[in-house]
Amino acid sequence: KILILDFGSQVTQLIARRVRELNIYCEIHPYNSKKYNFDNFKAVILSGSPHSVRGENPPKVDLSAVKGKKPLLGICYGAQYLAHFYGGEVGSSNTREYGRANLSYINNESPLFKGIDAGSQVWMSHSDTILSLPDNYKCIASTHDVANAAYEIEGEQTYAIQFHPEVYHSVDGTKLLENFLVHIAGVAQEWTPDNFVDATVAEIKEKVGNDKVVLGLSGGVDSTVAAVLLNKAIGENLYCVFVNNGLLRKDEFSSVLKQYEGMGLNVKGVDASQQFYNELKGLSDPEAKRKAIGKVFIDVFDQEANLIEDVKWLAQGTIYPDVIESVSADGGPSATIKSHHNVGGLPDFMKLKIVEPLRMIFKDEVRRAGAAMGIDKNLLGRHPFPGPGLAIRILGDITPEKVAMLQEVDAIFINGLREHGLYDKVWQAGAILLPVQSVGVMGDERTYEKAVALRAVESTDGMTADWVNLPYEFLQKVSNDIINKVKGVNRVVYDISSKPPATIEWE
Numbered sequence: 342k343i344l345i346l347d348f349g350s351q352v353t354q355l356i357a358r359r360v361r362e363l364n365i366y367c368e369i370h371p372y373n374s375k376k377y378n379f380d381n382f383k384a385v386i387l388s389g390s391p392h393s394v395r396g397e398n399p400p401k402v403d404l405s406a407v408k409g410k411k412p413l414l415g416i417c418y419g420a421q422y423l424a425h426f427y428g429g430e431v432g433s434s435n436t437r438e439y440g441r442a443n444l445s446y447i448n449n450e451s452p453l454f455k456g457i458d459a460g461s462q463v464w465m466s467h468s469d470t471i472l473s474l475p476d477n478y479k480c481i482a483s484t485h486d487v488a489n490a491a492y493e494i495e496g497e498q499t500y501a502i503q504f505h506p507e508v509y510h511s512v513d514g515t516k517l518l519e520n521f522l523v524h525i526a527g528v529a530q531e532w533t534p535d536n537f538v539d540a541t542v543a544e545i546k547e548k549v550g551n552d553k554v555v556l557g558l559s560g561g562v563d564s565t566v567a568a569v570l571l572n573k574a575i576g577e578n579l580y581c582v583f584v585n586n587g588l589l590r591k592d593e594f595s596s597v598l599k600q601y602e603g604m605g606l607n608v609k610g611v612d613a614s615q616q617f618y619n620e621l622k623g624l625s626d627p628e629a630k631r632k633a634i635g636k637v638f639i640d641v642f643d644q645e646a647n648l649i650e651d652v653k654w655l656a657q658g659t660i661y662p663d664v665i666e667s668v669s670a671d672g673g674p675s676a677t678i679k680s681h682h683n684v685g686g687l688p689d690f691m692k693l694k695i696v697e698p699l700r701m702i703f704k705d706e707v708r709r710a711g712a713a714m715g716i717d718k719n720l721l722g723r724h725p726f727p728g729p730g731l732a733i734r735i736l737g738d739i740t741p742e743k744v745a746m747l748q749e750v751d752a753i754f755i756n757g758l759r760e761h762g763l764y765d766k767v768w769q770a771g772a773i774l775l776p777v778q779s780v781g782v783m784g785d786e787r788t789y790e791k792a793v794a795l796r797a798v799e800s801t802d803g804m805t806a807d808w809v810n811l812p813y814e815f816l817q818k819v820s821n822d823i824i825n826k827v828k829g830v831n832r833v834v835y836d837i838s839s840k841p842p843a844t845i846e847w848e
């Protein structure tokens with residue numbers, strides 16, 4: 342496996358994505374973490390950084406176990422680092438280079454550039470530049486503005502590049518990483534979904550043995566794939582619990598339960614809708630609603646877990662982006678780990694050991710692992726749905742009547758997207774019940790009823806998003822259907838806000 346040492350660049354995660362696309366397993370660790378050991382890795386990549394090697398406190402790391410001993414690739418800050426601290430000179434560049442550039446010179450004898458031709462477009466993002474290289478370093482590529490755009494060290498398997506091969510705009514970036522990892526470092530490309538499944542199943546068996554494991558299913562992709570992996574490993578010792586919080590989509594509880602049955606999972610459906618409604622009664626503040634839902638979920642889940650005699654483990658569908666400790670931009674050792682908000686962070690009193698089979702993989706890898714195990718394509722392609730469900734799509738207080746109304750609206754919208762072949766083009770979609778009433782006319786009657794908003798966004802990770810340009814004819818049909826079929830709704834609007842500054846959910 343490959344180690345990516347993170348010096349705090351915004352795009353370090355992308356390096357990992359590119360490496361894994363080559364079917365090579367890698368891990369990201371902060372440069373100042375105590376948790377990695379160079380001995381366990383076949384090659385090392387140094388990431389970029391918001392810092393300058395000439396700054397007051399540049400991030401530093403002891404590379405004596407690596408440099409000259411293992412294949413080593415420095416990217417951006419990593420390249421400047423390997424020059425500056427080993428006898429070269431880094432200074433501020435006359436022209437700051439941000440964005441596209443072309444490699445005007447390439448040394449094709451260098452194995453790093455095998456199969457890459459001069460002129461290749463790369464992505465630069467730096468204000469420092471390498472002015473001179475130490476003696477045994479050899480420049481192997483330049484751009485118009487940057488003489489030392491890439492170098493190698495004679496007698497070592499050390500390479501460095503000023504540009505970012507990991508970003509999409511570096512056209513031959515993946516090829517370059519392949520040259521380094523496969524041809525120079527000799528790493529085998531064995532990280533496939535099938536191998537991941539086999540290795541993870543073996544790991545779970547080893548870790549959990551004959552113990553019982555409880556897992557909270559949500560109907561979503563992550564918890565489902567986690568459940569199927571565990572089921573493969575420990576079979577009937579896996580106890581899944583699917584809680585109906587009364588805030589799911591229309592008919593979702595029964596249809597998802599049925600689907601799980603067909604997959605051979607041992608699932609207990611627990612309908613706790615009333616408990617959730619009771620706790621939510623009269624609450625309008627979004628965070629108060631989230632808290633109430635989290636609390637009831639823990640109560641219900643704890644109660645169910647207690648019914649399983651001698652259960653020792655709690656399984657969770659946590660994925661890699663939730664786990665990666667990245668170096669914060671100020672360079673401090675502050676490690677931010679997001680809490681797994683679907684579960685709301687289970688309390689210590691449950692005294693269960695944790696098993697998280699997906700904690701080292703990204704969302705698209707979860708989907709591929711799921712496909713490799715034969716999980717239904719429709720299930721794997723489901724839109725994300727928030728843990729608090731429709732409670733954060735009903736602005737204001739929650740009543741069972743409002744939930745039922747919104748479920749109808751949502752079902753017409755989502756089914757419409759499916760029927761028109763739009764569902765898979767949208768990253769997430771849903772309907773929002775607004776706390777306003779407006780005047781309308783139906784037949785000869787004046788109406789004074791509710792308004793709903795439709796939201797459909799495209800995104801890659803939910804961090805940023807843009808509204809989807811759905812066809813007018815589609816919106817027209819859905820709007821008609823909703824107003825004609827859902828009693829109490831007489832107005833439909835479409836949300837055309839991007840994130841930021843808006844968010845995907847309204848609460």
Ligand code: XMP
Pocket residue numbers: 631682683725726727728729769803804840843844845846847848
């Ligand atoms: P926002 O509204 O923050 O949403 O732009 C980003 C993504 O996160 C989901 N979301 C949640 N998921 N618990 C969850 O499990 C929550 O409290 C929550 N709030 C938002 C949202 O659906 C979108 O995919």
